Amino acid sequence: MSPHTKAFLTAIFDAAVAAADPEMTLRQHLPAKPKGRTIVIGAGKGSAQMAAALEKVWDGPLSGLVVTRYGYGASCRFIDVVEAAHPVPDEAGLKAAARLLKTVENLSADDLVIALISGGGSALLPSPAGNLTLADEIAVNEALLASGAPIAAMNMVRKHVSAIKGGRLAAAAYPAKVVSLVVSDIPGDNPALVASGPTVPDQSTRADALAVADTYRMTLPEAVMTHLCSPAADAPLPDDARFAGNETRIIASAAVSLAAAARFAEDHGVKAVILSDSIEGEARDVGAVHAAIAREVALHDRPFQKPVLILSGGETTVTLRAKGGKGGRNSEFLLGFALGIDGIAGIEALAADTDGIDGSEDNAGAFADATSVARMQTGGIDARAMLAANNAWTAFNAVNDIFRPGPTGTNVNDLRAILVR
Incomplete structure (x- = not known):
């Protein structure tokens, strides 16, 4: 992911946090x-x-x-x-x-x-x-x-x-x-x-x-x-x-912060849609569903026409399947998402907790794009194995895509921002 895109997605996060x-x-x-x-x-x-x-x-x-x-x-x-x-x-x-x-x-x-x-x-x-x-x-x-x-x-x-x-x-x-x-x-x-x-x-x-x-x-x-x-x-x-x-x-609340993030995107020339401010479910599964939507937009211009920023909020959950993994619900969501968009050019995303900390480490979440899984593989990281071990932080840290804004002073749940070019 280019530094420009990371900066844009970070600014989306900042706009959401500022609204709270x-x-x-x-x-x-x-x-x-x-x-x-x-x-x-x-x-x-x-x-x-x-x-x-x-x-x-x-x-x-x-x-x-x-x-x-x-x-x-x-x-x-x-x-x-x-x-x-x-x-x-x-x-x-x-x-x-x-x-x-x-x-x-x-x-x-x-x-x-x-x-x-x-x-x-x-x-x-x-x-x-x-x-x-x-x-x-x-x-x-x-x-x-x-x-x-x-x-x-x-x-x-x-x-x-x-x-x-x-x-x-x-x-x-x-x-x-x-x-x-x-x-x-x-x-x-x-x-x-x-x-x-x-x-x-x-x-x-x-x-x-x-x-x-x-x-x-x-x-x-x-x-x-x-x-x-x-x-x-x-x-x-x-x-x-x-x-x-x-x-x-x-x-x-998440609703107010998502609306602020959408306004920021549109003020910068990117159409934005909000799927929901209250999405729940197993993090990896919600990530797979978001990936399916992003793929549909990227390949078929439906249900939204690209370019578009797809936003959602809420709080997913993680069922621990292994001991010793590092991460949180946003990084786990994003690893499931990354597997679903692997190789599909033009899709870039950030998932982060608005309080600044996601799970067990010092990050709020992570970035992902169509190259994430391949870059992990090049570095000797099996993305599916990392997901199975609840070890998403390790996977994203290996490719320098961890997002660390630090404590924000507020907490209106998770922010997921998916840019489809």
């Missing part, structure tokens, strides 16, 4: 100032940048605490920023969750709680319910990550083994009003599923969580199964009186 810029989006969704105190809480990969932005645009005193992933911190004057592990929880996250619950204790009806919620908060807020331990919650998280379950299903399980998720953090803040400002990384933008909804309840039950575990054949610790079968796992429902005065606002 915390300072711009927060400014449009600020709640009214309260009579009492303003307390800020938050969790997610974008929470530190959201907190820093809120300090700039909020006209009045505030204090609080947010937790983000290691390396995703930002400088704040009044809001404490704590870093913890993602995607597997750690002791730092456990302590941060306890501090958040403490932060909202003893508030009054005159106080306001602003919750800054973004994707990644599920792992960053371990708070084992009942007699469960951090080790139990880690085991649940590892089983979920390996299961291939969609993010909505995973978060349904998480909120029923937690003392902070599923609206419980907001319930702890009662009688203060809680306004949740949410950057959505969930297909369909249900705010109760972002970060497993620490401040936003939903109608799901422990029976639903058990059904997810059964459907995806998860092996969960005995203590977790015992908990899920007991009333202690029940989460508060939306009609609970403690939530009556609360508000929830989606301030950024």
Whole structure:
């Protein structure tokens, strides 16, 4: 792929991320100032940048605490920023969750709680319910990550083994009003599923969580199964009186970012189409389907006429088939895609996570074109074998097509941009 094309696709990514810029989006969704105190809480990969932005645009005193992933911190004057592990929880996250619950204790009806919620908060807020331990919650998280379950299903399980998720953090803040400002990384933008909804309840039950575990054949610790079968796992429902005065606002989403990416392309003379902002499924399979569409455009000018930029968003999943592989859902998507367009000239693509990190390594995703598989083969890399081993990062790294923008400060899910010349 030429440096010019990589620069263009990178600019598409940058336009999508800019549309979710915390300072711009927060400014449009600020709640009214309260009579009492303003307390800020938050969790997610974008929470530190959201907190820093809120300090700039909020006209009045505030204090609080947010937790983000290691390396995703930002400088704040009044809001404490704590870093913890993602995607597997750690002791730092456990302590941060306890501090958040403490932060909202003893508030009054005159106080306001602003919750800054973004994707990644599920792992960053371990708070084992009942007699469960951090080790139990880690085991649940590892089983979920390996299961291939969609993010909505995973978060349904998480909120029923937690003392902070599923609206419980907001319930702890009662009688203060809680306004949740949410950057959505969930297909369909249900705010109760972002970060497993620490401040936003939903109608799901422990029976639903058990059904997810059964459907995806998860092996969960005995203590977790015992908990899920007991009333202690029940989460508060939306009609609970403690939530009556609360508000929830989606301030950024994949749909908005994809529209911004499309506008950027068309401003630069390239027609753009958006397939969907909520595509889910096994990453390699979704990659194969996108490859089939790109081939059809390249060879037959249907369903779109070339040149065209094909965009999509959402969150695919990866079912782990081997141990020791490196990568994430975007690189796995793209390796499946690369195999599908092998040798078809004029197709170039970028797939990346808008938070800047895809899976286990330091990249957001990767680039691919019609020569990717052949270049891998020349370097002694069997692309199909790498895909079978969940080792897509190794394959793309071998041909210098890894995409590393670094942490972006937001998280509106995956961006897939396919240019057909």
